[in-house]
Amino acid sequence: MKRKMIVAVFLLMSSVLLSACSGLSHADDNRIQIVFWHSMAGPPLEALNKIVNDFNQSQDEIYVKPEYQGSYEESLAKFRRVGGTDNAPNIYQAQDIGSKYMIESGDIVPVQQLMDEEHYNMNQLERNIRNYYTVNGKLYSMPFNSSTPVVLYNADAFKKAGLDPNKPPETYSQFREAAKKLTQANKGMKGFSFLNYPWFFEELLAVQGGEYINQNNGRTGLATKATFNSQKGLNIFKWLREMQKDGTLANYGTSGDNESSGFLTQKVGMFMSSSASMAEMFKNAPFKVGVAYIPRPDNIERQGVVIGGASLWLSKGKSAKEEKAAFAFMKYMASPKSQADWHIHTGYFPINPGAYKEPIIIKNYKKTPQFKVAVNQFHDTKSTYATRGPMMTLMPQSRVIMSRAIDDLYQGKNLQQSLDTAADHVNEAIAQMNLANKK
Missing domain, CATH: 3.40.190.10 (Periplasmic binding protein-like II)
Structure with a gap:
């Protein structure tokens, strides 16, 4: 009995330790759980985990579970196998050049659909970034880690x-x-x-x-x-x-x-x-x-320049509650504060222009003005078919x-x-x- 108690305590402490190392909170059984497949590693992974953890702790209705799936190419191969099934994640991060495949797959819900339902203000998203992920007047995915x-x-x-x-x-x-x-x-x-x-x-x-x-x-x-x-x-x-x-x-x-x-x-x-x-x-x-x-x-x-990086896609076939919960997280990711933190700790652009007013960016630009060069190049870009980038499967x-x-x-x-x-x-x-x- 004593040995069983020791084992139980050890397992409990191991669980706590793993939680601390990951920097992520644990789900409440009563929450709607959202599985989020991504390809972030290194410093971007640390920044991403912080945003996810902040979201999970900011409310008690939704729990986002991030799952690393390897490189963009490895992740896309996995999504192709499970897209449209119960094993598909609620949110999937796809590389920019995978957009055409995602649209044609039939396994996604255009993010525009949720935006229209909730009267989401599209001006919260940078125009040049929106343009890349917009096809025939419809925004198919939520921009996230955008770079040039x-x-x-x-x-x-x-x-x-x-x-x-x-x-x-x-x-x-x-x-x-x-x-x-x-x-x-x-x-x-x-x-x-x-x-x-x-x-x-x-x-x-x-x-x-x-x-x-x-x-x-x-x-x-x-x-x-x-x-x-x-x-x-x-x-x-x-x-x-x-x-x-x-x-x-x-x-x-x-x-x-x-x-x-x-x-x-x-x-x-x-x-x-x-x-x-x-x-x-x-x-x-x-x-x-x-x-x-x-x-x-x-x-x-x-x-x-053409926007690179990746965006977030909603999987088709999930319940209406899960769709709304996933979109709630996407909106949090696109908020000025989240995007400001993301930008400063990675170098990816804020997809929300409101982020540039956040104190963390203002302070950092004074310390490291080189960050602004990439932003200026992006903002100086003319909107043409060339700078919107090629769209091909x-x-x-x-x-x-x-x-x-x-x-x-x-x-x-x-x-x-x-x-x-x-x-x-x-x-x-x-x-x-x-x-x-x-x-």
């Missing part, structure tokens, strides 16, 4: 190279010259690195006003062909090839971790990264980190194809041919999918 690409640079290395850290380069030629000076002035440093992550190619295309696929980036009709192999796509490849010939371009392949490490150890002076990485870079860099807009060709006016597959084209670039192959080959492969995949959908 920025250029992060070593401000101390800039000074050493005779560059003004308060005036970072803006155009391709300016970046090329800055990369040369950084490489020459800082032993063991390459001036710039470009990760083989096709999202950056898509963004450099959009900043020129270039569309990735036809039918206005798939926004006004079903896309039938790729258009990224245009002159604007070639501009990007030519610029990278020029810096490669200059000996100023570092190649980290597809490893974002290695590229970040290269920057922090001062082997790279400038690189493109997600704004979501800013907080971590500011914290860990042994030098001052500067933030700049992504580059554009010299003779083309800047159009802006095959975007994940297209990125795999484009990754091969970027690899060809680094291997010295013909630039236009590499782009055309990638476009041909995407066109084949589009034709097969469109034909299958007609049957």
